Amino acid sequence: MATIFVVAAIALRPLIPVDETRYLTVAWEMRQSHDWLVPHLNGEAYSHKPPMLFWLINLAWGAFGEHAFVARLVPAAFLPISVWLTARLGGMIGGKATGDQAALIAVGFLVFVVSGTLVMFDAMLTAACLAGLIGLFIAADGRRLAGFGLFGLMIGAGLLIKGPAGLIHLMPAALLAPLWTARRQNWAVWYVGVIAALAIGIGIGLAWALPAAHAGGPDFARAILWGQTTGRMVNAFDHARPVWYYLALAPLLLLPWSLSRNLWIALLDRSREPGSRLNRLVWIAAGGTVILFSLVSGKQVHYVAPAIPSLAIGLALLMARRRALPEPAFGVATFLVGALLVLIYPLDLLHETWPPYPFAIGGLVTMILSVIVWKLRAMPATAAAAAVASIFTGLHTLAVLGGLALYDASWVTPYLASGINEKEVAVVGSYAGEYGYAARLDRPVTVIAPEAARDWMASHSDGVVVQAWRHSPALEATPVELHPYRGGMLGVWTAASSSPVEPRDASASR
Template sequence: MLERAGTAIAIAAFGLVALAGIWMRPLLPVDETRYLAVAWEMHLGGDWLVPHLNGVVYTHKPPLLFWLIDLTWAAFGVSETAARLVGPAFGMATIVGTAVLARRLWPREPGIGGRAALVLAGFGFFAIYAGLTMFDGLLAFAVLLGVLALVVSDGSRRGWIGFGAALALGGLSKGPVILVHLLPVALAMPLWAGTRAGPMLRGLGLSLAVGVLLIGLWLVPAMLAGGAEYREAVLWTQSAGRISGSFGHGRPWWFFLAMLPLMLWPWIWSGPLWAVLRRLDLRGERGLRLCAIWAGSALVIFSLIEGKQVHYLLPTMPAAALVVARAMGRAPWLARPAALVPALVGAFLLALATGWAPDPHLARQAVPGWGMALAGLLFLALAAAAFRLRGLRLAALGLGFALAMDALFLLSAAGSIQDPAAVAAAIAPHDDAGIAVLGRSYQGEFSFAGRLQNPVVAIGDLAAAEAWLAATPGAVLVAPLDRSHPQAEPAEVIAFRNADYGIWTAPSGAAPPVTPP
């Protein structure tokens, strides 16, 4: 009963927080808006083989997330809400899978599945990122399935086939990065499972064959349809190229080590937990060895790769949850130092409410003052709760933090400023005539919000933009006012992200359109 109750509570709590986030928080540019734009173009064009963004082949990610969004739209109709349910659904599936894996690793430990589910849902990092429309939630589920296949089958042929299917699922979710998470776990089976090297290598070969075969069902037709440029991007630029280059996310090797205290908050902010962890028998428990290899290998490999984003380690969170859940079986402890994180955030928001802001872009979002003050009080309430919450009840701290972060968008101007809907609504009526963006690389920010049917013209030169606008009847030009823009008064100015965007409209009687340079 306790086992099922813990898992059910974790799923329900995470699901409610995710739903509240969908209601309170807009699609976040540029990632979430870009992914919905790709799914929207797939819906419009009907090309499920080769994704497109703004009319151009999109090579950065495989198509699974876009397929799932389009399937959701096919079932429930096109809407932002339906699309944003995909990410949280995989977050809940990962919580369930973590509970199942915990029971398999420690079958004689009462209630460990429910504990593991609550610990995972209660990581503030997981509660936030698993609720977003991104690829890492899908990847985390694929990684968990791969580990589960190895544990449940104990090296059998069926298990290796299941492992190959998990490789394919991860490959279709985010590409070859699935190998970074799962290959070390499989290769280290002699260390954590006692499997002999020979059978392990033969089984891994079978898994790789299954994975390549399943991915090939999409990849081969897609490469034939996408042309030479798409083949080069998929086979090299977006795989090996991401390892050798930063792709705009270059950070020092110690970045993930510095972020670990926040990623593992609030659970590891407890002195008693560390005391229990030191007494756990790493050599005697295969589950602990597995988790150490699973999380540790990913941490080391991603630290060596130049490009780093904090959400790259989301697939390792189940491993951390399993270790914490195993330790919690021996002591329900307090984590009073965890109060520091929400206390600092709350104090910062209260300072913003008084008019203090270290950055002008931040100041424009820190209104109204009462909203920022209320958000700050929410975080301070979480800090106060940290002094009383004990054991599994600490999950409320992480989930509450995610909820308060979403509420911040509702209570302040951050929600409207980050929301592309206002700009999209202003330019959408000009879709047939023509829409151009000047001064910034267009990443599909307005395509789904405006339900645009045609590509947006991206122009980098002011003179070319003015010539295009003058020669295109009924068209509209969008440009941030903090960069080069037309001197004429814009028809409308809308705050979006870190700038005010001006909107210039061409007279309906302008000359016939010409191709922009």
């Protein structure tokens, strides 16, 4: 099922700015410059993320061609891998049936599936973290060399995938091992093994970071070795959220399982028999992730997605000890999501120029599929997965019909691609790589302030200017093409900009 999610997402959904377009542009610039050590965005060293994703995308491009499908498949392929590892870890703790159930529960979390199909780092980091937890399990089972070796390698992989965030997912379970290990341990030996694994992981990370810091210059070195980590943890320069952020969003993050009566009965039932101590491993891993990220200044919804498989294993272990009750709420919730999509335009719930019909059709598809979810209510895990699949299908139906046209800037690329080696390209305001890979640009664009746009255009008669704005454009001339975009407008000016152009309906811009 996870593989179907991946293929459907890549085939039906456009690249979503700014994250997906930015990461593909960084990978593209790495390919253009042949600088495999220091990632770049618009010609400048890019310190916000380590290079693992960009390396893997370039390996895939080298093998299969420079296609968007190939690049998008690289991170998304780790979603089914993560589901398989969930089954493996769940099987090691509670037996094969529990592992299989945990894998099915994992794909029944909407945030896990959606984040895992994006050109981002979450599915990759999830796979590394699950493999690291398997390493800890092996070490606790007595095979310390193999277990701590795997744990150390996965710490290193996590550092190269998303920096120190990987430690947040893995270290609580390692440090709190006395709470979950079933076998008697020599704790001095255990913590020596943890320190050794940590040294292996940090060594892997530094094997890239130190040469990259030397090659990228002082500012880049300071950012990757210190600034980005402290900036996100203590006083986030981006995505700063209060400490209660994840607690407030928990009902949404856990959908549809937050509506499960099986879950709440199991959690509140004080008469249940205690499970194996090993069961605590996944609860410590999931709970530690949420607690530590709550204390970190920078937060996003998808940051905690790698904790979902551990939570899924915990739920499978809980429900394995009791008879499952039917879950009618899953079908009802799916129907209501579809109804909301149908009503979102008549009720004017979106204050943008969104096309109505894709939302209505996507909502109707979701409502129809909710009948299947209702029919499966006697099998909670299957019903939850079906609910996610139904909502996923409805959302991608509206995407392919143009419902996400306001987030699709691909129409700009013919104007920019024609400028390769010929015309200069300027972006007014800010630029986050939205067009670099899409237009296959072979050199940086010029980022200019709005007040400089007129002079720049006057001095570049064959240039191309792109601007996204909410209030007014920087140039008085009518753009050669104009579309609604992300709550405002997106326009392109060239030397041919002369005649008035009416904004296109968003549904017609795909």
